[in-house]
Amino acid sequence: MLPYKGRLPSRREALRVGAGAFGLTLPGLLKAEQTSGQSDGRTPAARSVIVLYLSGGPSQLDMWDLKPRASEEIRGTFQPISTNVPGIQISEHMPRMARLADRYTIVRSMSHNESDHLRAGYWVMTGARLTRSITAFSGMQRNDHPHLGAIAARARPAAGMPSFVMVPEFVSPRGVARPGQHAGFLGPQFDPYAIESDPNLPDYDPGAIRGSLRTSAARYDAFRSLLERFERSSPIVSSPAAQDYEVFRQTALDLVSSRAAQQAFDISGESSSTRDRYGRHIFGQSALVARRLVEAGVRLVQVNFIRHDNGPGGQGYDSHASGSNPPHLKWAKEELLPPTDAAFAALVEDLADRGLLEETLVVMMGEFGRTPKFNAGGGRDHWPGCYSLVLAGGGVAAGHVYGASDKIAARPVRDPVSPDDLLATVYRQLGVDHRATIYDLEDRPHKIVDGETVRGLLAKS
Numbered sequence: 001m002l003p004y005k006g007r008l009p010s011r012r013e014a015l016r017v018g019a020g021a022f023g024l025t026l027p028g029l030l031k032a033e034q035t036s037g038q039s040d041g042r043t044p045a046a047r048s049v050i051v052l053y054l055s056g057g058p059s060q061l062d063m064w065d066l067k068p069r070a071s072e073e074i075r076g077t078f079q080p081i082s083t084n085v086p087g088i089q090i091s092e093h094m095p096r097m098a099r100l101a102d103r104y105t106i107v108r109s110m111s112h113n114e115s116d117h118l119r120a121g122y123w124v125m126t127g128a129r130l131t132r133s134i135t136a137f138s139g140m141q142r143n144d145h146p147h148l149g150a151i152a153a154r155a156r157p158a159a160g161m162p163s164f165v166m167v168p169e170f171v172s173p174r175g176v177a178r179p180g181q182h183a184g185f186l187g188p189q190f191d192p193y194a195i196e197s198d199p200n201l202p203d204y205d206p207g208a209i210r211g212s213l214r215t216s217a218a219r220y221d222a223f224r225s226l227l228e229r230f231e232r233s234s235p236i237v238s239s240p241a242a243q244d245y246e247v248f249r250q251t252a253l254d255l256v257s258s259r260a261a262q263q264a265f266d267i268s269g270e271s272s273s274t275r276d277r278y279g280r281h282i283f284g285q286s287a288l289v290a291r292r293l294v295e296a297g298v299r300l301v302q303v304n305f306i307r308h309d310n311g312p313g314g315q316g317y318d319s320h321a322s323g324s325n326p327p328h329l330k331w332a333k334e335e336l337l338p339p340t341d342a343a344f345a346a347l348v349e350d351l352a353d354r355g356l357l358e359e360t361l362v363v364m365m366g367e368f369g370r371t372p373k374f375n376a377g378g379g380r381d382h383w384p385g386c387y388s389l390v391l392a393g394g395g396v397a398a399g400h401v402y403g404a405s406d407k408i409a410a411r412p413v414r415d416p417v418s419p420d421d422l423l424a425t426v427y428r429q430l431g432v433d434h435r436a437t438i439y440d441l442e443d444r445p446h447k448i449v450d451g452e453t454v455r456g457l458l459a460k461s
Contacts, residue, residue, distance in 0.1 A: 044431030045359075045395025045458075048294035049152065051302040052287065052344060052364040053125075055171045056117070056318030057387075059370035059380050062332055063091050064388040065108045065409045067372075074372050074408050076329055085399045093337040096345035097390075102399040103348055103357070104392035105457060109403025109412035112368070112419055115382040117318070120367035121171065122180035125302075127423035127434075127449030130179055139176040143185055143441050148423055149300035150183035150190040151448055155432045156299055161261055162193035163299040167206075168286045169196045173307045173316070181302075185440040192302070199267055199285040206265045206289075264296035265289065274350070279342035282306060282313075287343040291350050294360050299430075305340070317366055321379025328370075328379035340364075348392050361394025361429050365422075372408040386411050389422075394429045397459050420451025428453045 061067060066080040066089065080089035083101030090098055090106070097104075114120040114129075118138060122130040128145035153163035170177035183190035195206045267275070267288055278284035283305050290301040307316025317336060319328040326335075344364055351357040369387025370380030386405045392398070403415040427434035427448065434449045 042431055044156070044429065046361040046393070046426075046429040046431075047359040048298060049148070049300045049361045049363065049394065049426060049430065050287075050290045050294060050347070051148070051300070052305070052340075052347075052362065053171065053302055054305045054317045054340065054364065054366040055121075055173070055307045056305075056316040056366065057120075057368045057370055057382055058317045058336075058340075058366045059319070059328070059332065060108070060386065060388040060405070061370065061372060061380070061409050062329070063094065063337070064106050064390065065405055066091060067407065067409055070372075070408050073374055076374065078329065078333075088399075088401055091337065093333055094341040096341050100345055100348055103352065104362075104390050105397045105400040105402055106388060106390055107402045107417055107422075107457070108386075108388045108405050108409075109414060109416045110365075110369075110387045110389055110419075110422070111412050111416045112384045115368065115384050117367060117382075118178050120382075120384055121178055124365060124367050124419045124422070125180040126184070127420050127451060128446070134179070137174055137176050138179060140179050140182050141184070142187075144179055144182075145446065146184045146186045146190065146438070147181055147192070147302075148426060149192055149302060150186050151427070151432060151438075152299045152430055153183075153190045154186060156430060158297045158299050161264065161293070161297045162209075164190065164192040165195070165290075165293055165298055165301045166192040167195045167289050167301065167303055168198055168282055169304065169306065170194060171304050171307075173309045173313075173318075186438065195289075198282045199289050200280055200282050204267070209261045209265050260296060264292050264298070267292065274346075277342070277349075278346040279339050281339045281342075283339045284343040284346065287347045288350075291347055291356075294351075295354065295356060303343075319370070319379050320375065320381055321377040322375075325379070327377075328374070344390070351393060357393040359394065361396065361426060362392040363389065363422075363426065364391075365389035369409070372410045383410075391457060395459055396425075396429070396457050402454070402456055415454075415456060417454055418451060420449050421454050422451070423449045424451035425454045425457055429458075 061074070062076060062078050066078060067075050068080055079092045081092045081095070081098055082089055083098040085101040088101050112120065112123060114123055118134055119130045125147050126145040149164035157163045166181065170181050172178060182192060197205045267285065270288060275285065275288065278288045283303065286303045290303050293301050305316055306313040307318060314335065315325050315331070319325065319331050321328045325331070348357065348362060351360050368382055368384035371383045375381055386409055403417060404413050405411065406413050424434045434451065436448050437445045438448055439445055
């Protein structure tokens with residue numbers, strides 16, 4: 001971020017006016033000569049996308065695909081409840097979602113074969129496999145495949161706003177942002193505006209845009225002067241990319257001074273009742289920020305359910321119930337499902353009330369599911385073979401269940417969906433040709449995603 005805090009930014013901070021904010025770093029701009037995004041020629045069904053990312057892996061058996069007739073070691077103690085759509089049941093601990101089932105589709109047949117958090121998360125966010133060697137502390141690299149939001153930012157850039165935003169922070173439980181969350185080889189100009197602040201707190205500060213609310217015209221001009229002095233000593237002024245750089249530079253400066261951008265990130269004007277409906281927790285308030293951002297024109301917002309190993313945020317959805325972590329079902333009942341239920345329900349209701357749901361695709365997902373059988377610690381382990389997610393708005397079907405799992409939610413038995421197919425479907429709704437070619441840093445061609453649109457997920461026109 002670019003903190004102002006009553007002083008002029010340093011040279012290092014000037015260089016970061018895009019790295020943590022708009023994705024407009026000077027080195028990255030020299031790599032901006034990629035082909036532009038490809039439209040598929042249709043009128044997009046969705047103007048924006050909100051990804052509610054349940055980091056750690058939400059349990060299909062305790063949320064959207066309960067198996068009450070299975071043995072106790074499979075079904076646990078949570079009971080299914082009826083929704084407002086006859087025949088569809090979900091967990092008793094998601095009552096608000098149960099009253100809104102006519103507005104979303106549950107996919108019960110998601111499936112892939114990566115059980116590692118980093119590799120699975122990379123796959124579901126980019127639609128590509130992470131093939132490089134990694135450890136638990138590996139982070140993002142410039143030769144990685146781009147995130148869905150980066151493709152959206154390139155193909156359908158927002159006007160006067162960041163195109164791709166990550167709130168309330170990157171998925172980084174060990175302090176390093178995991179792979180798959182930025183633009184990768186597309187270049188820093190398509191990186192997300194990344195927030196590292198809790199909107200539930202009084203001192204919420206979403207970086208350079210928020211800082212400009214407290215920045216006088218004189219200090220803004222001083223910042224511009226500082227940047228110009230640096231540029232005069234930089235090789236970029238004589239490079240072939242200088243003209244392109246000036247466009248990106250002006251975009252960054254315009255965003256820093258944009259009143260519309262400032263207002264979009266400022267949730268202090270929301271009523272107490274609205275904030276209460278989303279839930280006074282980091283996930284709920286971040287979902288409220290996401291609604292404000294898509295309303296202002298941001299193309300894609302990812303809201304991460306935060307997990308911090310051995311720190312605030314706890315285990316998130318990675319509830320193995322080992323070591324000092326609480327038992328899985330207790331943790332789910334008290335810490336996971338209530339904020340998830342509130343945030344999703346309030347977001348969908350709010351979008352619908354504002355006439356935005358049909359043009360905003362909401363995707364609530366994790367990187368995989370959890371094992372059908374409880375482990376010795378009372379938790380569930382990683383399970384990519386079959387899991388569930390939820391889609392709402394943006395031209396997808398509503399009041400519907402797509403696919404089916406077996407008797408213990410271990411394998412799909414009908415209509416399996418891969419991460420590639422899911423992202424191909426999202427791209428279709430955004431009007432992006434997912435089969436278009438993009439090039440990596442070594443000029444090798446790649447499809448945006450090698451999947452197929454899942455027609456059964458789309459609303460019938």
